[in-house]
Amino acid sequence: MADATGLEALDTPCLLLDEARLRENVERMRARLAGLGVAFRPHLKTAKSRDVARLAMAAPEGPAIVSTLREAEYFCEAGLRDVIYGVGIAPDKLARVAAVRARGADLAVILDSLEQAEAVAAHAARTGDPLPVLIEVDADGHRSGVAPDDAETLVAIGRRLVAGAASLRGVLLHAGHSYALSDPEALADAAEAERVAAVSAAGILRAAGLPCPVVSVGSTPTARFARDLTGITEVRAGVFMFGDLFQAGVGAVEPEDIALSVLATVIGHQRKKGWIITDAGWMALSRDRGTARQAVDQGYGAVCDLAGRPYPDLIVADANQEHGIVALRRGSGAELPDLPIGARLRILPNHACATGAQHDRYHVLDDAGRVAKIWPRINGW
Amino acid sequence: MADATGLEALDTPCLLLDEARLRENVERMRARLAGLGVAFRPHLKTAKSRDVARLAMAAPEGPAIVSTLREAEYFCEAGLRDVIYGVGIAPDKLARVAAVRARGADLAVILDSLEQAEAVAAHAARTGDPLPVLIEVDADGHRSGVAPDDAETLVAIGRRLVAGAASLRGVLLHAGHSYALSDPEALADAAEAERVAAVSAAGILRAAGLPCPVVSVGSTPTARFARDLTGITEVRAGVFMFGDLFQAGVGAVEPEDIALSVLATVIGHQRKKGWIITDAGWMALSRDRGTARQAVDQGYGAVCDLAGRPYPDLIVADANQEHGIVALRRGSGAELPDLPIGARLRILPNHACATGAQHDRYHVLDDAGRVAKIWPRINGW
Structure with missing residues (x-):
């Protein structure tokens, strides 16, 4: 033949990876988020490729988010600097986090408990490294995170971090429940619920005199359908770059863009x-x-x-x-x-x-x- | 701590891999098949590890079976000689098969159509390499294979191979339907059905004057429950080495042996x-x-x-x-x-x-x- x-x-x-479709998917997301006035932090967990990351990120330094420390190490060796490890930190992973940070990357971690905050604060005090932390907030009962109205826990975590010389960078949410939807109105509502939960949690921290510069939300479906992102500083999404049949079923990508x-x-x-x-x-x-x-x-x-x-x-x-x-x-x-x-x-x-x-x-x-x-x-x- | x-x-x-359990699982299968008077051809697709293969195989030269050409290349580089690539051969994979054989391994292929037999026979004639072939026979409607009573197709494939200077080594079946069972009696019946289908297909080839030295069957559940393997020359199984919850649900392994x-x-x-x-x-x-x-x-x-x-x-x-x-x-x-x-x-x-x-x-x-x-x-x- x-x-x-x-x-x-x-x-x-x-x-096989269709580069033109990948580029179009990235451009569409960039334009959409720019129109909503928020920064874009691509999730690199789908591609796990430096070549794809270069296309998806605004600059070689980031920002970006990863799902494993192996990804953090791999991308930071290639020049990534502004990165979040987006899975709740276990204390015994802090040594690897510190090693990546020691090579110059601004790697932040996330957590949702006072136990983790204790461990991170102790690590920061011991090493003198003001490790940046985002508090994971539960957008929709899907997985991890402090309830967005649990002021006592949010403030206790924030205070413990700050007292321990870690740095409190903000809050992070993921509207995982959006994956179960398929109606554009319901998806826009899920995005709005994610926004409200994020802004509410950030407000609780700020009202307690704690810093919260970053208010981070994201999922491919909510990034696609959000109507308004007032109060949000950045949106994370990853699977949209490639697309797949599941996201097409949700309505978050078009089948011809996969x-x-x-x-x-x-x-x-x-x-x-x-x-x-x-x-x-x-x-x-x-x-x-x-x-x-x-x-x-x-x-x-x-x-x-x-x-x-x-x-x-x-x-x-x-x-x-x-x-x-x-x-x-x-x-x-x-x-x-x-x-x-x-x-x-x-x-x-x-x-x-x-x-x-x-x-x-x-x-x-x-x-x-x-x-x-x-x-x-x-x-x- | x-x-x-x-x-x-x-x-x-x-x-994590518990070496003692692995060794016991292998010993149990060896003893069982020796008791039934058949050779054991371990399937290396589960472990994909030379270290595990060494424990599972009777000798460094094999026999064994693999599920990809990458596995064939990897194990043959380490000394495996008697090996079957156990997925129906596509003509454009014959060059890689030939390269493994050229390095001294007796790598056999399987097929279930006259189109594939034509391609293999043409390859054998062109290269002068009498590539060994097993005809895949359908034990239970689960996947690939010629129906065990389809004498016309079995004989046509066999004749085409022999005429083309490939070598007809026998028949191969996999009772994949056994995975859907859980009752020991039903599993023993599935093993018997697999045996009968194999012996029947081998008999058709031999009655047509064609060679059929190998009559190969296998799956972890049927290897575990077969009562009698008269007419079978070898049994293949792989996942039993490690075991898993699915095989425990079938009853083919004990949970404490995983x-x-x-x-x-x-x-x-x-x-x-x-x-x-x-x-x-x-x-x-x-x-x-x-x-x-x-x-x-x-x-x-x-x-x-x-x-x-x-x-x-x-x-x-x-x-x-x-x-x-x-x-x-x-x-x-x-x-x-x-x-x-x-x-x-x-x-x-x-x-x-x-x-x-x-x-x-x-x-x-x-x-x-x-x-x-x-x-x-x-x-x-």
Whole structure:
């Protein structure tokens, strides 16, 4: 087969990244947040790639947020300076935090308990490093965080940090509940609830005479649908850069903006069952089945041709470790395409963070759909 | 806290492997299959580690089976010689197969269509390498394979291979349907059905004058419950080495034999909800929720203390990328243990293959539960 794109020459399964879509997704988010008058702090946990980070960040120094200390180390070695480790700090991780800070990065941590504040304050006093801290506030009962109206805990944490010579930088919230929504009005309401909780918590700290320069919120859906961000200083979002079927189901990205796909090869058929078997199983696609809870269940992914055009109703209906079972959506009237042994497909992922993590590099496609370069990515902790 | 085991000093989340349990699991399977008079071909797709392979294989040369060409390359570089690539071959993968064979390994491939046989025969004729092939036979409608009674296709594939100077080595089946069972009698019946299908397909080839020296079956559950393996030459199994909660739910392993766990640190609480938050989210545990379809749903994993003793009814009830939400099983009368910030836990995985793939090494525990060594593992294709 003639192949001017290089896609036929790649070993499969592997990860493809459409650079033009990535750039457009980033530009759209930047413009939107600039219009709302807030700074943008990209989350690097989806891409885990210095090349993607350079496109997503306003400057090589940041700002950005990461989900692991491995990411903090990797990005700060490449020049990132303004960064938050966005998972509640455990005391035994403070040595690694200090090592990154000692190399010049302004790495901040988050926490939501007085126990953690004690440990951080003791660390700051011992090392003389005024470690910056954001208090995690619970936007919607989804995960971690101090309740936004729990003035006693917020103020106790703030006072303990300041007394211990750590530096209180502000509050941070994540509207994780937005992932369960799909109606634009409900998403705008979730964004407003996140804003109100953030502003309320910041107000409590300030009323107690504590500093709160940063009021940080974010999730891809609320960043997309927020109507007003008065009182917010920065918004965090990450998965929007690549997009995925889950975020498309939420309505936070358009399906045609999804920049990430898995390249697969047809390795067999069970014709009586209408199955096309590929070499992209759950190891290549991830075990994520997030769309199973949405209005449209995309199986383990939606199947496209080599140019990235979806086949009507064709999904990865089931998967084993190294086998994907491609079939028409149940009840579909579409025709199963004729895809012989060796044919190549592109599969849009349920969840870009999970699918990306199964791979160690991106094969980056240029405007003509050609494999133009390789961008490595990291995994692990 | 005093810590003679080294577990308190590890960065979390990370993967722990109990070497004694691993050795016992391997010995038990070896003894069982020796008693049934068949050879054992360990599947290396779960561990993806040369150190584990050395323990699992009868000899450094094998036999073994792998799920990716990357595994074939990695293990053959270390001396493996007798190996099957156990996923239907795509023609464009033959160059990598040939490169491994050229370095001295007897790497065999599998296929289930005349199209693939044509490509393999053409490759064998072109290169002069009598590439060994097993015909994949469908044991139970689970995935790939020629129907065991489809004499026309079996013989056509066999003849095409032999005519093209490839070498027909036999038939291979995998009773994937056994994973959906849990009753020992039903599992023994699944093993017998797998055996009958294998012997039947081998008989069809032999009756047509074709060679079929190898009759290969296997899955951890059928290897555990087979009563009789007359006519079978080898059994393949892999996940039994580590075991996991899913296989325990099937009844194929005992919960106390599970050798793999994820070490996690407590990073927070939502006390009103009965939640303990850890730093082992789905990135460390995998997105696998296989036990959701079993009688006992283990969430994202079962929670144990540092010595590996399960806390009653304590599971990872939900997970975000880097957050595990630990809670009592719904309806439990057990008491939530007091686990302060910084406490460490061990989490038994739903699926060892999926959880292992999120990590790049095993921290290997000796008989005293001490971290004795590090075994690297590979991922990717």
